[in-house]
Amino acid sequence: MGADEEPAEVFADLARDLCTLGADGVARRVTAVAPGLVPGCEDAAICLLDRHGGVVPAAATSERAALADRLQHEAGEGLCLTAIRGVARTAPDLLGNDGGPIAEATGIRCMLGVPLVAGTDLLGALTLSCGTPYAFDARAVTTARILASHAAVALAGAAARRRGAELAEALQSSRVIGMALGVVMAQRRLTPEQAFDLLRRASQRQGRKVREVAADVVETGQVPVGARVR
Template sequence: MSTPIPATPADPDGLAEIADAVVRLGEQLRTVTADTLVEAVIRQAAETLPGARWASITTLRHDTFRTLAATGEKARQADALQYRVGSGPCVDALLEDSVHRSGDLAHDARWPEYGARVARELGVRSALAYRLILVPDPDLIAALNLYSDVPDAFDDQTEWAGTMLATHAAWAVSTALAQERAENLEVALRSNREIGTAIGVLMTQHKLTRRQAHELLRLASQDSNRKMAEIATEVVDTGQLSMPRRPGRPAPGARGD
């Protein structure tokens, strides 16, 4: 369990305590695995920053918002409500490249609909959101979001400390998404290899052209509502292609006139 940063006046000694706490956080993050980095950051944010009760990470790609990770369902719901109404501290932090803080969401004129609803429906009274600087990706932006059920939960010192923590959050998100892209690429390459091998099996067994073999796999995938790579693996393992017959469809290997 992390020790909360003391919410003392912003004097040099207080800033030193904050800096030491963030350094300790960075050291802790180096010991976690890549697939748990984001969760570790937001957990530490909620435990370390004064006033924070819940935390989450939002990403925006191609006009689609996504909660990448959250410390609890309350944070996910607070995020989702912003996505639905199209405004809020998180959304504005993303779109305006800024930091947004509110200590009275229920009466905040910047987000009248969101603020009133999130306070009434979820009991969230304060919010603090940072846009994150990620490894260059023109299609992706992200934000660190902090929530509290206490009014005026975040002060200037907390905002400053959160800025330093957001640096770790940006690194964690960049690392996690890079791993996700690498894993997706590996899956795609493996699927393509399976499909290529299955096409070769069908071409050899049924004297088909490459195009005809590929079309049979596509039809089998469509008719069975299964992924083509899954069908291809089955062909490679069994040497057989099973597919529902439509009236008038030729059997695999049959040639038209």
């Protein structure tokens, strides 16, 4: 097998692995493979955007990589945040620009930041680092972009699966609650609003979710003991 074929095999194996993982698993897997895949890379970190637009550290291969990202977030600037805004950039030598404090605190001299983009959605940033200045050449940048693309597609897939699971759970909860309401309405001759209020107060009294109380009603055919309508 030629050297040029090895990255292709790694990416193929990676794609198969990532399609089964959640967001945290994707972040850990991608950062773990980066040092052996991207020329010059010694450490890697991933930060993701949450549903409210906040930046959340997701994975890092070392404490110094995590610290480098944290220092950038605290300062409100840096290569990681630039990547999260959608711009890939390399800092060849942190001591030669505004990255001096990071270099002094972590020993990192060279960094590469790549956005994680799926379609038009910015999901986060992949940050690669090395203790040697000028570590990332054009080949490293290209490989990092490919790795970031794999990560972004996998993250988008994980998010879609999560939304699907949440929707399925919500639909199932609605069906169960609807069936329980029918039982309560029939037994107590209540309106839908009164029946739901009865289930809600029963759930508060028992310290359980409404869906759980409703499931008991559907299974047993019995209204919760002591349940009364206001």
